[in-house]
Amino acid sequence: MDRSRWPRRQRLGRAFYDRPTLEVARDLVGRHLVQRGPAGLVVVRIVEVEAYLGEGQDPASHAHRGRTPRNLNMFETPGRLYVYVSYGLHHCLNVVCESRGTAGAVLLRAAEPVEGVSILQLRRAGRRGAELSNGPGKLGQAMGAGIEWNGRDLVTDPELGLWPGEVPGRLMTTGRIGISQAIEWPFRFHDPHSAWVSRGRVAPLT
DNA sequence: CCATAGATTGACT
DNA sequence: GTCAATCTATGGA
Numbered sequence: 001m002d003r004s005r006w007p008r009r010q011r012l013g014r015a016f017y018d019r020p021t022l023e024v025a026r027d028l029v030g031r032h033l034v035q036r037g038p039a040g041l042v043v044v045r046i047v048e049v050e051a052y053l054g055e056g057q058d059p060a061s062h063a064h065r066g067r068t069p070r071n072l073n074m075f076e077t078p079g080r081l082y083v084y085v086s087y088g089l090h091h092c093l094n095v096v097c098e099s100r101g102t103a104g105a106v107l108l109r110a111a112e113p114v115e116g117v118s119i120l121q122l123r124r125a126g127r128r129g130a131e132l133s134n135g136p137g138k139l140g141q142a143m144g145a146g147i148e149w150n151g152r153d154l155v156t157d158p159e160l161g162l163w164p165g166e167v168p169g170r171l172m173t174t175g176r177i178g179i180s181q182a183i184e185w186p187f188r189f190h191d192p193h194s195a196w197v198s199r200g201r202v203a204p205l206t
Numbered sequence: 207c208c209a210t211a212g213a214t215t216g217a218c219t
Numbered sequence: 220g221t222c223a224a225t226c227t228a229t230g231g232a
Contacts, residue, residue: 065229087215088225088227136214
């Protein structure tokens with residue numbers, strides 16, 4: 001396929017993802033998620049993420065009670081996507097971390113458009129500005145994600161990958177949003193200067 | 207088997 | 220502010 005319009009520099013390789021989940025989560029903010037599909041080129045800059053740990057380590061994680069049909073990819077090769085359906089209708093994107101066999105994933109909660117705004121608008125029913133992708137369900141819809149994205153490999157997929165992007169100067173750490181267990185754990189990271197961060201600008205933890 | 211909660215969003219009072 | 224939409228996983232009868 002024609003790769004001439006992929007952004008310059010190299011995409012992030014397997015080693016980027018094959019690290020502790022919290023380390024990868026912090027490192028994901030600012031990175032560019034690049035999609036080069038039939039619809040055209042879409043680039044978004046990740047501005048908010050949440051880490052979810054593995055079996056027995058994190059009561060809020062889908063992997064807490066071990067493997068299930070749904071969470072299998074959380075145990076798979078790092079760099080793949082774990083996609084699940086939230087509340088029966090939203091597709092949430094997670095980046096799988098840790099070595100194969102060990103669960104861990106980072107939920108992509110929000111991103112700001114860099115390229116391909118018109119495509120994002122089409123997928124988001126005409127919404128504009130921050131409403132395009134300032135939440136995990138919104139981001140999934142904006143990227144055109146479906147459950148068939150579960151297991152896609154960001155390292156080798158010809159149409160989807162992660163690129164170095166622009167890491168923010170400062171990173172803010174807070175508790176996670178929308179969960180009821182371990183809400184105080186400092187596992188949410190966002191770019192404090194971005195207007196695309198999702199609701200509840202939670203006060204920073206001390 | 208049945209009930210309920212959930213890593214959410216959008217429409218509406 | 221309230222609440223429905225709609226599917227999976229889990230826990231109790």
